[in-house]
Amino acid sequence: MPERFSDKKVLVTGAAGFLGSHLVDALLAEGAQVTGVDNFLTGNKNNLAHIKTENFAFIEADVNQPTDQYLKNQIFDFIFHFASPASPPYYQQFPRETYLVNTVATDHLLNFLKETNPNGTFVFAGTSEAYGDPQEHPQQETYWGHVNPNGPRSMYDESKRLGETICGVFYRTFKIDTRIVRIFNTYGPRIDAHDGRIIPSFITAALKNEPMEVYGDGSQTRSYCYVSDLIEGILRLSLEPKAKGETVNLGNPGEFSVLETAKIVWEAIHGTESEPKITSAPLPKDDPMRRQPDITKAKQLLGWEPKIDFHDGLKKTIEYFRHADI
Template structure:
């Protein structure tokens, strides 16, 4: 049975990862400081004998007993609302926090998985985005607290790979949605659904021509899990996301239809440095781990809308 450490364990993706590894012959130690995480995401695990939770800020030095087979660093405010509300904490968790977790992984010769993001590509000048693309990021813009923090985390992770021969892998996660997202976290899926459920106008920034792709959480989990456990992927950086691209304007219509809402669309100015296109090239994931999303947008949205109906 593998032993796994997961930071950000009470967050959207982190809590689902705890479930995924527990369902696959693992003992899981979860860490979170609840700056954006929610105890309700992991409360169902408190009686699981293979799950241990530690409330801890990973930006501070801390010690853990025993060794781990896998260390997955997923602690970080990930939505624009959260990382703009907590800019210092965001910068710290992907610098100090990353170093602390890399040290833990190195000391126990663990495999280290860093949660990176499509945001490292910034407002991309190539489309779709490939892993070899260096990005187009404004290092002094308001989004840089997240973009540059993740870029620094990637650099730190690769230093440990080169200097200490640590087995590291970096999934670059594109827009993901599903149950356990926060209703008002600033990302398009929960924003649109929460507004549509109460017949409020859906907020569209700019003219809505910017594009996004949407990957359902269960599909993403399969990709992260496979990237984490398959041997021979040392040092790999891999895009994980859907290649089905939607204009935000059109996606708003999809949500209104699925929710059967009376909402209209409301247009506001485009935020600073908001990317115009965002869609991954997943050729590497397809060839190296045999992964691609399988859940249709229709099914994924149904599950997500049902979840939001139950919590609203």
């Protein structure tokens, strides 16, 4: 198969993060020349340590700074803006960094593209959190969401929503090719073991034979997308000519209650012989009760749907955690 990004120059922000590092790998495999930027706020140098090719360059920088502080005379065909703390404990620990990177940095990077290569493509890492605690189920891109503008998750949810607005302004007013991916819960190797996201939290607890902490009665639902599926969807979104200016959900529609998830993770590690160890904790404020992507648009526009079954993806992720230093 021909390489889809042959000789394309690509900038990835948040390159040392979970998704950013997988995106870098996929782009390099598709023939791109990739520049990664990261300030290691929540990322990890080890996520890029395996990359040996001269087609990859790394810049350690804070993308909340004006771009001329870290980019010199470079021109990119694609910018993937993936820098941002992504889990509630991290975005609550870094609230200003979070709202700045999704808004001010988005504006800086789009302005940079407009000035240096107005024909380039900009892909923004949006989120299912844009739907808040949704009143419609499953969530379609046309749903405007149900978000608390001033609550414990707003620095993330609302700044991602404003990030989308900024993409829309550059698309409509300045004719820049922007595309927004609303990413639903994604997991896989390199996801941070300690950032409080459900899959790594359950896996690390179960591997240590410790109780998994379930919020509330565990009846709230989540859907989990394996990282390779998500990355393939993102590549297709960035390349599809009909996706200019579009917003597309990417995620796995398989829906599991949190309690069910805990049992599946426990069984994948300990088998069915022992009862899962579970403790319960109060439901955090504004925790969404149901999350499930409607991926009709991704199917129609990109011919994309996830391929990796939850149990198979879990196996690969558990294997990674068995060898990771957690």
